[in-house]
Amino acid sequence: MLQSFKLCNLVLSRSFSGYVSRMRYLTRLKEDDEACREALKSGNFLLYHKLSPLLRKTSSSIYKLASLKTSDLEQILEKVGKDKLFVNESFLLGCTDMGEPQFSLEVGDIDRSALEQECRGMFVDLRKAFFMLPGPESPLAAKGQALLRWHQTNCFCSATGQPTVRNQSGSLRVCHSSGITYYPKMAPVVIVLVSDGSRCLLARQAMFPPGMYSALSGFCDMGESVEEALRREVAEEVGLEVENLQYSGSQHWPFPQSSFMLACHATVNPDKTQVNIDKAELEDARWFTYEEISEALQKPPSDPRRDPPVFWVPPSYAIANQLIQEWANQQQLSRKLHGIK
Numbered sequence: 001m002l003q004s005f006k007l008c009n010l011v012l013s014r015s016f017s018g019y020v021s022r023m024r025y026l027t028r029l030k031e032d033d034e035a036c037r038e039a040l041k042s043g044n045f046l047l048y049h050k051l052s053p054l055l056r057k058t059s060s061s062i063y064k065l066a067s068l069k070t071s072d073l074e075q076i077l078e079k080v081g082k083d084k085l086f087v088n089e090s091f092l093l094g095c096t097d098m099g100e101p102q103f104s105l106e107v108g109d110i111d112r113s114a115l116e117q118e119c120r121g122m123f124v125d126l127r128k129a130f131f132m133l134p135g136p137e138s139p140l141a142a143k144g145q146a147l148l149r150w151h152q153t154n155c156f157c158s159a160t161g162q163p164t165v166r167n168q169s170g171s172l173r174v175c176h177s178s179g180i181t182y183y184p185k186m187a188p189v190v191i192v193l194v195s196d197g198s199r200c201l202l203a204r205q206a207m208f209p210p211g212m213y214s215a216l217s218g219f220c221d222m223g224e225s226v227e228e229a230l231r232r233e234v235a236e237e238v239g240l241e242v243e244n245l246q247y248s249g250s251q252h253w254p255f256p257q258s259s260f261m262l263a264c265h266a267t268v269n270p271d272k273t274q275v276n277i278d279k280a281e282l283e284d285a286r287w288f289t290y291e292e293i294s295e296a297l298q299k300p301p302s303d304p305r306r307d308p309p310v311f312w313v314p315p316s317y318a319i320a321n322q323l324i325q326e327w328a329n330q331q332q333l334s335r336k337l338h339g340i341k
């Protein structure tokens, strides 16, 4: 018993110190241009063509993010007529579990099909890539795109109009004229699954694919807490007052631009569930039963051409799905406790 406890502690402390040293290494790469240039010599590179990540089919016909080593990337660049120093345009993303630095590089000014051929892969729109990639790779693909997009849209100082200059890692941009430093930003968004105890409230915007309903969401206003934003959004969009907020988790969401999703559960008084929809924001909002939700969770997204559309919920990579899943699990448990089938 004692031995297994010691072993467990050893494993934990090893992985902990491994994690800590990786994070310290990344901090150094962010702050020290010279160290980052050195790291580029032994990096792993994710390529994006006009913000679409490069994917590669593995032997088992599964798609993965294509990750190229520095020497391979330099060779490919030379073959497509680009100077190998172009690797220095990359941005630092993180590092692998083995401590190898990872970078993202936009190659949109190089011929797409020549690159696809040389890299034995294909550039895929990020929304499609989310459906194709194994779970843990989607957030990395999104992070790489978000960082590239931020640099592409923050080339000038908003105070002076002068060009901003990146550091080597891409963790910031500086305007040398005003001295202002700009850091990559995400917009905070609250997302909430409202329950009345036995049903949950889902809504759809007119732009959603047919049949898809999701949890309520909205951008935080300047100066608001998560709790304030969440209560306001629910009041604005469906005219209800929520209570008992409970934090569930968070997610970086790249569509259409970088949002930082903060996901919560909340309840309403079961006697005050009449929704009053803000039609400017939402096409519909409805209460769904446990049976409807558990059926939707078990089936893949509906065929968008089906008429009338079938109800479905966001796919598993969206934090809305996590909220809905958690609510269904909690309902299932409480039904079991009360002997309901």
Ligand SMILES: NC(=O)C1=CN([C@@H]2O[C@H](COP(=O)(O)OP(=O)(O)OC[C@H]3O[C@@H](n4cnc5c(N)ncnc54)[C@H](OP(=O)(O)O)[C@@H]3O)[C@@H](O)[C@H]2O)C=CC1
Binding pocket: 187, 189, 191, 214, 215, 216, 217, 218, 219, 220, 251, 253, 255, 256, 257, 259, 261, 281, 314, 318, 319, 320, 321
């Ligand atoms: N991962 C997930 O599970 C989910 C993610 N989301 C994401 O959450 C985000 C917010 O959802 P949504 O319900 O549409 O938000 P809101 O309810 O706040 O409605 C969008 C409104 O906010 C405006 N807006 C756009 N960008 C910003 C910003 N950065 N700050 C403040 N206001 C802004 C828009 O104006 P206009 O368009 O007129 O410029 C629009 O009127 C979206 O990016 C969406 O993709 C939503 C649900 C699930």
Ligand SMILES: [Mg+2]
Binding pocket: 216, 217, 218, 237, 281
């Ligand atoms: Mg909204």
